Amino acid sequence: METTDYPLSEVPKDKRKGLLSISVILLGFTFFTSTMWAGGSLGQAFAFEELLSAILIGNLLLGAYAAALGYIACKSGLNTALMGRFCFGEVGSKLSDVILGFTQIGWYAWGTATIAIVLVKTTGLSESFEIPLMILFGFAFCITAMIGYKGLDWLSRIAVPAMMLFILVSLYTGLVDAGGLSGLMGQEPSESMSFAAAITVVIGTFVSGGTQATNWSRFAKSPQVAVIATMAAFFVGNGLMVLTGALGSLIYQQADIVDVMLAQGFVVLAVLMLFLNIWTTQDNTIYNFAVAGCNLLRTDRRRLVTVGGATIGIVLAVGGMYNMLIPFLVLLGTFIPPVGGVIMADFWVKHGGSYPKLQEASLPAFNWTGLISYAIGSAAAYFSPVLPPVIGVFCAMLCYAALDKALAQQPALGEVQG
Helix, strand or coil: CCCCCCCCCCCCHHHCCCCHHHHHHHHHHHHHHHHHHHHHHHHCCCCCHHHHHHHHHHHHHHEEEEEHHHHHHHHCCHHHHHHHHHHHHCCCCCHHHHHHHHHHHHHHHHHHHHHHHHHHHHHCHHHHHHHHHHHHHHHHCCCHHHHHHHHHHHHHHHHHHHHHHHHHHHHHHHHHHCHHHHHHHHHCCCCCHHHHHHHHHHHHHHHHHHHHHHHHHHCCCCHHHHHHHHHHHHHHHHHHHHHHHHHHHHHHHHCCHHHHHHHCCCCHHHHHHHHHHHHHHHHHHHHHHHHHHHHHHCCHHHHHHHHHHHHHHHHHHCCCCCHHHHHHHHHHHHHHHHHHHHHHHHHHHHHHCCCCHHCCCCCCCHHHHHHHHHHHHHHHHCCCCCCCCHHHHHHHHHHHHHHHHHHHHHHHHHHHHH
């Protein structure tokens, strides 16, 4: 019988996992190439002390956002897609399913294209191998996701310690090549970027992942485990990726850890890092797509949806998704965070910190409070000149709280008038 990982229901208490299991999966998720590229853009624009401040603040905000959702996920046993039924309605939640699913399939396409293109460049293969490799890896990387939580856990327990070791070796070598801390602090920025824009870039690197990290934090044995594991991944893990990219850009003019390791002469480690780095994020990403897809279609055939998503990702990869990363990051940073803001307000303000059982809840087709709040939060993020992700979350939360309070007072007003 297929292990479904409960795509349409709460995770039972007896199926919950400990801190190590949740942490390695989430760390494997946040160890991702594109995050280092974003870090590289920061490395060229700031002096070392300012760079560290931007990375610290940006990842602290990102970690706090993801951890707040992780707490809710553990308390309720629900993921973001299922929480969407409460805050957007039975039919309205399909909007968040489409948005969340689209972002994850976009990342999957980008990662599939990345490994094929980088592997061809690294090994000197003919460019004619790129498309066949995209097809091969596009289907191969979804195998652990098809297995489910156990498959992701198994891979991450092996890959995360190995990647951490590779990164530390590379960072130490880079520090030596740069002449130590004094050499790094003497580096002059060659590009310009505002501090607020830098924090936005840091948050945007993985805010879509933070919104859907609930797929694993809901498996946590306790809210404390969920919060610690999420902060470890999104504050420490993502922060390490941004820092690695920034330092690589400063020292070697290369943001990607694979390119840096090649420059350092670690060819074998570079190829291993490429595979582990991409694989541990790809399987999490397509798992996220499958969860959103199952809720959208109201089916528990998670494995079939996983393969279907991988197929779409391959088509996008072959079609050139690789060249659209920066516009895609901007899109994610604007329209994903307000979903989390609506969920937080719905959970704490409307439901008092406790959702009823999903199967027993009587939910409307459309929760207009949630949908309107999401629209306002997205608009605020889109037009905000500073920190769009943060503005989007807070505007969505405040709007939901205000609308919910106003609607709750309506019957009382009617009784007084009567």
